[in-house]
Amino acid sequence: MFRFEEPTYLYLLLLLPIIAAFYLLSNYRRRKAIRSFGDPTLLAQLMPDVSKYRPDIKFWIIFAAIALFTVLLARPQFGSKLETVKRKGVxxxxxxxxxxxxxxxxxxxxxxxxxxxxxxxxxxxxxxxxxxxxxxxxxxxxxxxxxxxxxxxxxxxxxxxxxxxxxxxxxxxxxxxxxxxxxxxxxxxxxxxxxxxxxxxxxxxxxxxxxxxxxxxxxxxxxxxxxxxxxxxxxxxxxxxxxxxxxxxxxxxxxxxxxxxxxxxxxxxxxxxxxxxxxxxxxxxxxxxxxKADVESKVYTEYNEQFQAIAWIILVLLLIEMLILERKNPLFRNIHLFSNKK
Known part of the structure; x- marks a missing residue:
C-alpha cells in the first residue's frame, strides 16, 4: 500500500511548469539577442568553445532534481504488510x-x-x-x-x-x-x-x-x-x-x-x-x-520510508550537472565523430 505522509508538499509541483516556461522564454530571448549581433553560423565560428545544448541539458537535470526533491519532501511510503491489530474498543x-x-x-x-x-x-x-x-x-x-x-x-x-x-x-x-x-x-x-x-x-x-x-x-x-x-x-x-x-x-x-x-x-x-x-x-x-475489549482490526502497518532511493537519484543528477561544463571541453574540441572528412 502506497501513500505520502506529507502530501501537501506535492502542491509545489505546480510551480514546475512556471519555472520551465520562464526558462524557455529566457532562452528564446537570449538566442534572439545573439542573432541580432550577426549571422549565427559566423558567430559560432568566432566562439568555438560555446556549447549550444549543454546549458539546456544542465537546466533540465536541475529541473528533474527539483521535481524529485518535491516528491521527497512529501515522504513517499509503502505499507510493508497487513497485520491484525488488537485495540480496546466496542x-x-x-x-x-x-x-x-x-x-x-x-x-x-x-x-x-x-x-x-x-x-x-x-x-x-x-x-x-x-x-x-x-x-x-x-x-x-x-x-x-x-x-x-x-x-x-x-x-x-x-x-x-x-x-x-x-x-x-x-x-x-x-x-x-x-x-x-x-x-x-x-x-x-x-x-x-x-x-x-x-x-x-x-x-x-x-x-x-x-x-x-x-x-x-x-x-x-x-x-x-x-x-x-x-x-x-x-x-x-x-x-x-x-x-x-x-x-x-x-x-x-x-x-x-x-x-x-x-x-x-x-x-x-x-x-x-x-x-x-x-x-x-x-x-x-x-x-x-x-x-471495551480487544477489537481485532486488519490494518497496514510499518510504513517504510522510500526517500532513500529518491535522495540517491537526486545526488547523482546533481553530480552529473556539476561535471557537465557549459563550454566545450578543450581536450575534445578537435574530435568530430560524425563529421565528413574531405
Whole structure:
C-alpha cells in the first residue's frame, strides 16, 4: 500500500511548469539577442568553445532534481504488510431510516440530513471501535459491513438517500434483526445498535427484535428524528408536498411512544433528535459506558520510508550537472565523430 505522509508538499509541483516556461522564454530571448549581433553560423565560428545544448541539458537535470526533491519532501511510503491489530474498543452498528418521511424538514435541514450529520460526528468520536451501517425503509440492507475504516464509513454515508430502497415503510424490526446478525463472532466485546428513525408507519416486530438483541447482550438505543407535531414531506425536485389519494398533504409525525418502547426492551436509551447536538452527545456518552475489549482490526502497518532511493537519484543528477561544463571541453574540441572528412 502506497501513500505520502506529507502530501501537501506535492502542491509545489505546480510551480514546475512556471519555472520551465520562464526558462524557455529566457532562452528564446537570449538566442534572439545573439542573432541580432550577426549571422549565427559566423558567430559560432568566432566562439568555438560555446556549447549550444549543454546549458539546456544542465537546466533540465536541475529541473528533474527539483521535481524529485518535491516528491521527497512529501515522504513517499509503502505499507510493508497487513497485520491484525488488537485495540480496546466496542462494536457499533447504526441502522438509519431512509424512508420518504425522513425528508420532512421539521428538523433542519431535514430529518435525513440531520441524521447523516449526527452519524458523521458520532463516527468522528469513535476511537479504536468498529462501526457498521445499515439502511432501511420497507426493506433493510447493509450499506457498510462492520469495520474500523472510519473514512469509508463517512464516504458511504454521503451517498445515502431514499432512492436506495424502492419499497417504502419503516421495517425497524428487520433492520434490528439484520444488525444483530452483523456483529463479529468475537467474544467479550461491547455491542450496540443505534436506530435512527422517525418511527412512522412501523411494520411490527421491532419490539420483539430489540428484546431478542438484548438477550444476546446487544444494546439497542433509538434516536427519534422529528417533532410530534409533524411536517409535510417535500417531493424532491419540486416545490410541492406528497399527498394522499384524496389530494390532502401528508403530514409525518415522530412516533415517540414506539421509539421509547423499542429502546426500553433493547436495554438502551431513547433520545429525540432536535436542532441541537444533544442527541449525539447523549449517545456518545452511552457508548463510552460500554465495556471495551480487544477489537481485532486488519490494518497496514510499518510504513517504510522510500526517500532513500529518491535522495540517491537526486545526488547523482546533481553530480552529473556539476561535471557537465557549459563550454566545450578543450581536450575534445578537435574530435568530430560524425563529421565528413574531405
Amino acid at each position: 462494536e457499533v452498528i447504526i441502522a438509519l431510516d431512509i424512508s420518504n418521511s425522513m425528508l420532512a424538514q421539521d428538523v433542519q435541514p431535514s430529518r435525513l440530513e440531520k441524521s447523516k450529520r449526527l452519524v458523521s460526528r458520532l463516527v468522528d468520536e469513535l476511537d479504536n471501535d468498529k462501526v457498521g451501517l445499515i439502511v432501511f425503509a420497507g426493506d433493510a440492507f447493509t450499506q457498510l459491513p462492520i469495520t474500523s475504516d472510519y473514512i469509508s464509513a463517512k464516504m458511504f454515508l454521503e451517498s445515502i438517500s431514499p432512492s436506495l430502497i424502492s419499497k417504502q415503510g419503516t421495517a425497524i424490526g428487520q433492520a434490528i434483526g439484520l444488525a444483530t446478525r452483523s456483529f463479529t463472532p468475537q467474544e467479550g466485546v461491547g455491542r450496540s445498535i443505534i436506530v435512527i428513525t422517525d418511527g412512522e408507519n412501523h411494520e411490527g416486530g421491532a419490539v420483539e427484535a430489540a428484546k431478542d438483541a438484548a438477550g444476546k447482550a446487544i444494546q439497542v438505543s433509538v434516536l427519534g428524528v422529528g417533532m410530534p407535531d409533524g411536517a409535510p414531506i417535500p417531493i424532491e425536485g419540486s416545490n410541492d408536498y406528497r399527498r394522499d389519494r384524496e389530494g390532502n398533504v401528508i403530514v409525518t409525525r415522530l412516533d415517540e411512544g414506539m421509539c421509547q418502547e423499542i429502546a426500553k426492551e433493547g436495554k438502551g436509551i431513547y433520545v429525540r433528535v432536535d436542532n441541537t447536538n444533544s442527541a449525539q452527545k447523549a449517545i456518545s456518552q452511552e457508548i463510552s459506558k460500554m465495556s
